[in-house]
Amino acid sequence: MTYFLPPTDTVAGAARGLALAHPGLIEVHRDPLYLRARSSSPDRTVALVSGGGSGHEPLHTGLLGPGGLDAVCPGEIFASPHNRQIYEAGSAAAKSNGVLFIVKNYTGDVINFQIAAERLRHDGIPVATVLVDEDLATDNKDTATGRRGTAATVIVEKLLGAFADQGAKLEELATLGAAIVAHSRSLAVAARAQTSPATAEPAFPLKPGTLEYGVGIHGERGTGTIEHRPVDALVEQMTDDLLAALPGGQDQVLAVVNGLGATTGLELHAIGSLLHEALTARGVQPLAIVPGTFTAALDMAGFSLTLTRMKPEWAELWTAPTDTPLVLPSRTLTADTAASAVAGPAAAVQEPTGTPTPSSRAVLDGFAEVVSLVRDNLTALDQLVGDGDFGDNLLGGVRQAQTLTSTGTDGMTALAEAFLNDVGGTSGPLFGLFFQQLAAVSWPDDQAPDTRAVADAAAAGLAAIHRVGGAEIGDCTLVDALGPAVDALGSAAGNLADSPFTAAAEAAVKGALNTASLTPRRGRASYVGEHAIGVPDPGALGVALLFMVVSRVYEPDAATRLPAPQHLTAR
Known part of the structure; x- marks a missing residue:
C-alpha cells in the first residue's frame, strides 16, 4: 500500500491527531464522530456546521475554530457522514439563532444533512443550508444532480465564519452563502x-x-x-x-x-x-x-x-482574523491540553420509545448471507460508476443490524436503526428510510406478513426516499427497482394473488437490470454520464436482493424462479 494509514479507526485517529496538534482549540466526540470548536466569538448567534468524506483534508477541519466553523462531521474516505453525526454535532453546537449547514453538492451529503436538518427542526432548532455547487465541469442541465461542490467550499466557510462573528442571523448567513456560491x-x-x-x-x-x-x-x-x-x-x-x-x-x-x-x-x-x-x-x-x-x-x-x-x-470578511488549524498550524502541547483534547462520549440521543413490532430475524439473516456472497460483485460494479464503497456499506449495515438484535431489537427495526444511524454514503440512509417504514409491519415467524400492510409500508418508504432524494423512475437509482416492486406488491394485494413477494422480487430484478441501459441523472454516477451505460445500478441491485430474500423466506417454492444472487450481480 502507498498510504501510511492504520487499518482501523483511520478517520477517528486522524481527528484525534488534529486535536492533539491544536490543543485547546478542538474537541473530538467519538460516538458518533464529530469535531467541535472549543470556543467562538461571543457575538456569534448561529453555529456553522459542515463536513463530508475524508481524504479532502484540510477541507472542513482546517477551518474549525473561532472565525470559522463550530463543528465538522467527517465521513469515511470519500463517503458522506451519516445523519446521526450531523444531527448530534448540530445539536451540540447550536446557538440561540440556530444552525447553518454548509454542504457540498453530493447526493450522500445532501441527503444526510437534509435528514439531520429534519431531526433538528423536530427538536425546535432553526436550520438553514448553503449548498456549494460551483464545479464548472459538471454544469450540465441534463442531469438533476447539478454541479459538484469543490474548493469554493473553503471560500464560503471563511467568509461566512467572519460574517457569523459579526452577529449575522440565520437568514442573512444563508443569503450570503448562496450569493458567494453563485x-x-x-x-x-x-x-x-x-x-x-x-x-x-x-x-x-x-x-x-x-x-x-x-x-x-x-x-x-x-x-x-x-x-x-x-x-x-x-x-x-x-x-x-x-x-x-x-x-x-x-x-x-x-x-x-x-x-x-x-x-x-x-x-x-x-x-x-x-x-x-x-x-x-x-x-x-x-x-x-x-x-x-x-x-x-x-x-x-x-x-x-x-x-x-x-x-x-x-x-473584509476574507481578511478577518481566525484561530483555526489552516491559519495557525502549531500550538504548544502540554499534558493538560493533550488530555482535554478529546471529550468524553456524547450523551446518548433519546429516541422515541414504543412497543416494538414482533419480527423474526429470518429476513435480516438471509439478507446478511446474500450480501456477504455478492459484496465483491457490488464493489466491482460501484467502482465503474462511483467510488466503490456500496458493497462494504451494505454489508456493514446488515452486520450492524445483526449486532443490534442481540440487545432485543427486532430484525426490521434493527435494519432501520443501523442504516439510518451508522451507514454513510448515499444509499445507506435511503435504505434506512425504507426499513423504517417496513418496521411498522408485523413479520411473524410462522407465516408470511400481511401483503397489504407490506405494500402500504413499501409505498410509504418509496415516498420518503423520493422526498429526500428526489429520484424518479428512469434516473438510474435504487428507485428503478423499488418503484416496480412497490407496484407489483400493490397489485398483488389488490388481486389477492399467489406469491406476491416473489412477484415483487421479479419486478425489482427486472427494474435493477434495466438500469444498465440508462444514463444516470442523480448521484455520483451522474458525473460519469454515458460511461455508466451497461452497468446496472448497485443500489437498485441491493433492493432486488432484499426482495429476493423476502421471497425465499416466505415463498420458498416460488422463489426458485428467481436468479441466483451471484449471477444477478456479476459484471
Missing part, C-alpha cells in the same frame, strides 16, 4: 488519479502525455482527456473557461489555486503566478492569489482553480 466557479485537471486505498492502483488510467480535464475530487473522470500541454497554456485555457462561465459583473476576483493531494507547493505557487498573469492580461484584478492544498483528493496529481467575483463588502 459568484464562484472551479475547474480541476489531473495528470494521475488518486491511489485507491482498496486496490493500491490508480482510480482510473491515463495514457502517457494526457491530462484528465474537469476531474472530480473523488476520482470521477473529467469531461474529457486532453493533450498534456505546457502549464502556462493550461492555466490560460482554464482561466478562459472559468471567466466565461463566472456570473456577476465585478472585475475583482479571489483566486484559489488548490492542490489535489500530490501537487507540491513549488508547483502551486508557480501556477499562482501564471494565474495572476492570465487574469490581469484579461483585465481582471485579483483581490488575492491563494495557493495551497485546501481540498485534496487523497494523492491525486493535479490542481484546481477557483475564481470568486468579490463584492466590495466581502473583502
Whole structure:
C-alpha cells in the first residue's frame, strides 16, 4: 500500500491527531464522530456546521475554530457522514439563532444533512443550508444532480465564519452563502488519479502525455482527456473557461489555486503566478492569489482553480482574523491540553420509545448471507460508476443490524436503526428510510406478513426516499427497482394473488437490470454520464436482493424462479 494509514479507526485517529496538534482549540466526540470548536466569538448567534468524506483534508477541519466553523462531521474516505453525526454535532453546537449547514453538492451529503436538518427542526432548532455547487465541469442541465461542490467550499466557510462573528442571523448567513456560491466557479485537471486505498492502483488510467480535464475530487473522470500541454497554456485555457462561465459583473476576483493531494507547493505557487498573469492580461484584478492544498483528493496529481467575483463588502470578511488549524498550524502541547483534547462520549440521543413490532430475524439473516456472497460483485460494479464503497456499506449495515438484535431489537427495526444511524454514503440512509417504514409491519415467524400492510409500508418508504432524494423512475437509482416492486406488491394485494413477494422480487430484478441501459441523472454516477451505460445500478441491485430474500423466506417454492444472487450481480 502507498498510504501510511492504520487499518482501523483511520478517520477517528486522524481527528484525534488534529486535536492533539491544536490543543485547546478542538474537541473530538467519538460516538458518533464529530469535531467541535472549543470556543467562538461571543457575538456569534448561529453555529456553522459542515463536513463530508475524508481524504479532502484540510477541507472542513482546517477551518474549525473561532472565525470559522463550530463543528465538522467527517465521513469515511470519500463517503458522506451519516445523519446521526450531523444531527448530534448540530445539536451540540447550536446557538440561540440556530444552525447553518454548509454542504457540498453530493447526493450522500445532501441527503444526510437534509435528514439531520429534519431531526433538528423536530427538536425546535432553526436550520438553514448553503449548498456549494460551483464545479464548472459538471454544469450540465441534463442531469438533476447539478454541479459538484469543490474548493469554493473553503471560500464560503471563511467568509461566512467572519460574517457569523459579526452577529449575522440565520437568514442573512444563508443569503450570503448562496450569493458567494453563485459568484464562484472551479475547474480541476489531473495528470494521475488518486491511489485507491482498496486496490493500491490508480482510480482510473491515463495514457502517457494526457491530462484528465474537469476531474472530480473523488476520482470521477473529467469531461474529457486532453493533450498534456505546457502549464502556462493550461492555466490560460482554464482561466478562459472559468471567466466565461463566472456570473456577476465585478472585475475583482479571489483566486484559489488548490492542490489535489500530490501537487507540491513549488508547483502551486508557480501556477499562482501564471494565474495572476492570465487574469490581469484579461483585465481582471485579483483581490488575492491563494495557493495551497485546501481540498485534496487523497494523492491525486493535479490542481484546481477557483475564481470568486468579490463584492466590495466581502473583502473584509476574507481578511478577518481566525484561530483555526489552516491559519495557525502549531500550538504548544502540554499534558493538560493533550488530555482535554478529546471529550468524553456524547450523551446518548433519546429516541422515541414504543412497543416494538414482533419480527423474526429470518429476513435480516438471509439478507446478511446474500450480501456477504455478492459484496465483491457490488464493489466491482460501484467502482465503474462511483467510488466503490456500496458493497462494504451494505454489508456493514446488515452486520450492524445483526449486532443490534442481540440487545432485543427486532430484525426490521434493527435494519432501520443501523442504516439510518451508522451507514454513510448515499444509499445507506435511503435504505434506512425504507426499513423504517417496513418496521411498522408485523413479520411473524410462522407465516408470511400481511401483503397489504407490506405494500402500504413499501409505498410509504418509496415516498420518503423520493422526498429526500428526489429520484424518479428512469434516473438510474435504487428507485428503478423499488418503484416496480412497490407496484407489483400493490397489485398483488389488490388481486389477492399467489406469491406476491416473489412477484415483487421479479419486478425489482427486472427494474435493477434495466438500469444498465440508462444514463444516470442523480448521484455520483451522474458525473460519469454515458460511461455508466451497461452497468446496472448497485443500489437498485441491493433492493432486488432484499426482495429476493423476502421471497425465499416466505415463498420458498416460488422463489426458485428467481436468479441466483451471484449471477444477478456479476459484471
